[in-house]
Amino acid sequence: MQWETVIGLEIHTQLNTVSKIFSGAATAYGAEPNRQACAVDLGLPGVLPVLNAAVVEKAVMLGLAIDARIAPRSVFARKNYFYPDLPKGYQISQYELPIVEQGYLDIDLEDGSRKRIGVTRAHLEEDAGKSLHEGFTAMTGIDLNRAGTPLVEIVSEPDMRSAKEAVAYMKKLHALVRYLGISDGNMQEGSFRCDANVSVRPRGRTEFGTRAEIKNLNSFRFVERAINFEVERQIDLIESGGTVVQETRLYDPDRDETRSMRSKEEANDYRYFPDPDLLPVVIHAEDIEAARRRLPELPDAKRERFISAYGLSAYDAGSLTASRELADYFEAVAAGCNAPKLAANWVMGDFSAALNRSEAGLAQSPVSAEALAQLLSRIQDETISGKIAKEVFDAMWSGEGEADAIIEARGLKQITDTAAIDAIIDEVIAANPSQLEQYRSGKDKLFGFFVGQVMKKTRGQANPAQVNERLRARLQGD
């Protein structure tokens, strides 16, 4: 039988506010346990939540960016359950009336086509703390620093049909929240994590199969592998006569498999009800317009502009706009050297390669956009060749200074003096009489040999176009 996979994603994104969603405590990551948990975060008797207005603004920006409806009135509810790292015994989360409803994201598929993925809703909620199992014997430590960190949970429609589509959607959303500047998107620190709802059905059928929810996937790779494993598991199960049960599963990256966590019957009854400590969130049309004015250029619009303004290919424009930082970097380099295509090739090529090798973020790059622009200008004005530029770039990356200084110090300036080039060519011809003989008797391939010899003697600094031209003339005996 032919099977079709159906996937919907719930993505939790931490909003990058300075303070928490309902208290004044700081949200910075990595503090000593429980140093960033105030009375409100600890759920002490008598404390009350007060909504951080910055959280609402960020959610509205997200809603606008996915062309969604912004609810004029949304409501925080309490999701009640007991857990040691949930200080109040309930999580404050929007339930029946979320702040954002019915948006979409367009993703690019491998065959070059686009696909629209519906976003059912996005709602605001507070994060829980963390249970720490290492370093305690027969006990569990509780760190409440993360408790009360603002999250927006973005719930997609079950519109994805493969793990690859799911990853494309997740990447697109990841880029979007970073473009909007509403989240740092740091997946290692849990700022962007995903639950995947996965089911399979015979191709052609319209009803959905029974789904399993895979919890807490915190990398693109894990999402892809977990979904692929889960699809295999469900198909094998059905084909061997079994049935899929609705349940929550955990992905174990070490063993590359998903395992049952709890079934539907064991699921909590969360006893949601509107939180009486908080007023409904009321958003006026003016608030929405103000948020719209704060929206930056979004990835799709930027990509279109890169194609039309810089003459880049759709592929290059897509790569360069994958993150806002990279796009900004590229634009600064292009403006500095006035050669967009050259800038695009370098930013996607040598620069990105060096960045990947160093495992550093763009912000930590030792080569600034201005510095790279200067280097590319030296190619443009023929001070150095593209090949020499790679050497200069490496030196710049290791902190040896600016392009001009390195070219000067290492004497890398290109030789463009025809007389000097002719002299070297003459030396090379004189030193290789037999090759000259062969070339002249028709062995054209030896041209490359002579070019190599000349470049070797000039340590690559001779202008390649001039070398070609002069050498051809000399070899023909002019």
Next chain:
Amino acid sequence: MKLDTLASWARRLRARDISSRELTEFYLGRIDRLDSQLNSFISVTPDLALAAADAADERLARGEEAPLLGLPVAQKDIFCTQGVRTSCGSKMLDNFIAPYTATVVERMNTAGAVMLGKTNMDEFAMGSSNETSHYGPVRNPWDPERVPGGSSGGSAAAVAARLVPAATGTDTGGSIRQPAAFCGITGVKPTYGRVSRYGMIAFASSLDQAGPMAASAEDCALMLNAMAGFDPRDSTSVERPAEDFTAGLRADLKGLRIGLPREFFGEGLDPGVRAAIEAALAVLRERGAELIEISLPNSGLSVPAYYVVAPAECSSNLARYDGVRFGHRCDEPRDLTDLYTRSRAEGFGAEVKRRIMIGTYVLSAGYYDAYYLKAQKVRRLIADDFRRAFGQVDVIAGPTSPETPFRLGEKSADPVQMYLSDIYTIAVNLAGLPGLSMPAGTVGNLPVGMQLIGNYFDEARLLGVAHQFQQETDWHARMPAPFV
């Protein structure tokens, strides 16, 4: 030294006729001597009180003006007070020393009040007789065999016996007004949102409201001046210009339209209480008020609606008492479930458990619509009744409770009978309106309270009516004999 009212003490302190230290020592002495008969305090804090009194005396010497400067008060043990045990009447919080101070307490401290201690109360404010307290029942100063009402029974008894001139209370479903009535004092439940709930341990968040309890309306007005005000730490706090609640005390009653809901004078009302209320209403009429019969047709639904909404909210509010971070923790838990179940089973009393179970039930999947949602609709109907009534009248009046204080243990076996003690007060909480109870007569030796209900933010008018009544009568000035 002779007993006096809060307002009078305030004048005498400003006149330097007496010092705050002398006054504080006087009342601490009364607590020390007399509270063994009442059990109205859970904690007495003489050292803190004397230090605060000395600080107040310095401020008085500098000629500073502050509404409660140098005046002794007591705080219901539901308000967090930094460095002082805040038990909420529960074993669960017997070991809880609050690390911060409630807004109400902070405001009163800033206003110069001198806290003598923390008063006894029903556990987590759940009760109408003060019998659910982990610290034992409070006795009614008018008859030690009878209850003082609840949940603010400690505050009511302490004020009635003049162990303190004024105290704070909280009122979720009559918890200020019913004990005020039972103990023969004046108590105000302000409009929901008038007084900050920050630092006041939550029972039912959409209903809880703090207010003053004192001998007279004038004293309550002084207290409310210090207690009320917008608080950015409470999202349900209402931002309004500050109001002087003493300003309206001398308002004339001429032409005042007082509505008498026929539902508050029907079946279940003790004839003695009815007679006392009717006599009190006659006094108001003589002063020029017009009495108009009205109807609040949905008021009969208020007790059932309340006993869905309040337990629902409490079941969630009390989830934080899990033995993990603060409060009672069972000995040597075997695992997490054992920690939760034993800590909570040991830490909570029977009435609290009953309400947590009711609340958990009404919020459960499949029952939510039938109970919680339905109760919220009833709540809207009740508020609509009042809205219509206030189109016709300025103030609504009736008995605070259908009967005089009952005997200790009399209703302990029948929670529903106990709940009916709040049949006239609860609708006011559901609607979020202000209400006041004032001493209006007696049945035998026992006090009867009259409830006045006002429109939203109309506390000043209620205080004015009560003050005018107290100019004509001396019920509020009478004291139980053993404490004179």
